[in-house]
Amino acid sequence: MEQNRLTTNIAGLKLTNPTILASGIMGYSAESMDRVAKSGAGAVITKSVGIKPRVGYANPTIVQTESGLINAMGLPNPGIEKYVNEIKHAKTVLQVPLIVSVFGYSADEYAIVAKKAAEAGADAIELNVSCPHVKQTGAEIGQNPNILSEVVKKVKAETTVPLIVKLSPNVADIVVFAKAAVEAGADVLTAVNTLKALAIDAETMIPILNNIKGGLSGAAIKPVSLRCVYDIADVVDVPIIGCGGISNWRDAVEFLLAGASAVQIGTAVADDIKVFQSVNKGLETYLRKKRYENVKEIVGLAHRK
Template structure:
């Protein structure tokens, strides 16, 4: 028999203890130690950094983020200072009150492993492999859409780090479960689903694509039903913790993801829509929901919608 946690919101993902099931999603803030600390102080149960690669990268020229009414479209292009410089930010967060998850990308399995190893060495509590950025050629979804590459990347990373490894999946494939199976068989400790959906916006007055990269990724409320479906399918087919991501904007969305099978949720676009207070809004709402429905712990609702 397991004893009930005293905090009904406390949960666990692949060995990481979380004070509540919300996380700051990768790509949102997450560029410096100061701003990651602020996200934690704002109530996030864990924080994920912006994706870091082996070398500095400037990203794309503006426009990089476009409002499309039902969400945001972005092609920022993975700007980052490279793991060597970013390790300083990670080290600066040694006393962070919540788990620090470093998002990692590369252009080859070796690069993923190199960056992940350095991130863990600097103090990351876990790494999340960005196998899903939809707008950088040769990285992210370009490698993350191929099960054999996903498997090789996860295996390489698992071989060099002793912390949990999350695989963040792209929804821009016909079979997300097949990708997930490759990641899990290679040793992934958890899955993050989903990254943004490939999308585009064209301005009719000037007859030009708005994003400088032309094509980007759609996030926010528009993609939530797709994300919920992905989480549901992954939970049905696989026995591995899932972190739901995609359009979580309220406690109701967070609960929906957990009912679909997510152990925790990541919040991104809603930080723009509702401010950094979104983490508190969600956790307070989830807590009230648990009380109202008579659950002692948030863990009890994970995957509940799958029951007969």
């Protein structure tokens, strides 16, 4: 009964398991996302799409460090006008929910893109208000509670599908932003996007990334994202999706115990696209051994005093 034990529901999104492909990873084409779904993901999230096409930055767009990966892709995307066709195509191919990640340079832009994505068939929208490496969008929106609130309200007014807000960890107190997003209408929170980071090459004495700064992901940030989930779970009632450094079932269990209802996996796909399968298998075994009937039962248990 593996299916039943892992089945969950996040703000109306029915998932066969709680693992989700994180935004930015392999998420342009329907075929690519379908492969991830067939590798075990319970849902997939597209790369962030905006109102106009963007080519992103020149290489190097990633730096592999000893402790994690820093990326500054620069939000390359075809623009929503073209991308609606890929969303429609993806909906005919995918057998799991399709979540479209959206970014904009203003509340109106976020709302326009989100509306078009939802009309094209997106099962949910995730707002990228946390990309740390593109000016005037992403984290620059999500690091101001008033602007964040305005964006969430506008999008909420224009769409009916579940609205997920992906938070930035690059703030003094993430709880303030979690509350602001929920009060403005967020149905789900994703915690967290990458941590703003830098890599310098000692030999040539220059920053390695073309954009100089980028976002750190991978195992290095897991303790930080886990703490963010734990803190947010204390103050909001909406479901939380954990994201940041999850690469095996034990990581996933820790996020669930901290208060996440599901987890997103991104960087770990580099080592194995079947990471979703292995997380699910381990999680199922864990739940059976601990005598839980369903994954929902362990959400937030670490908060017990």
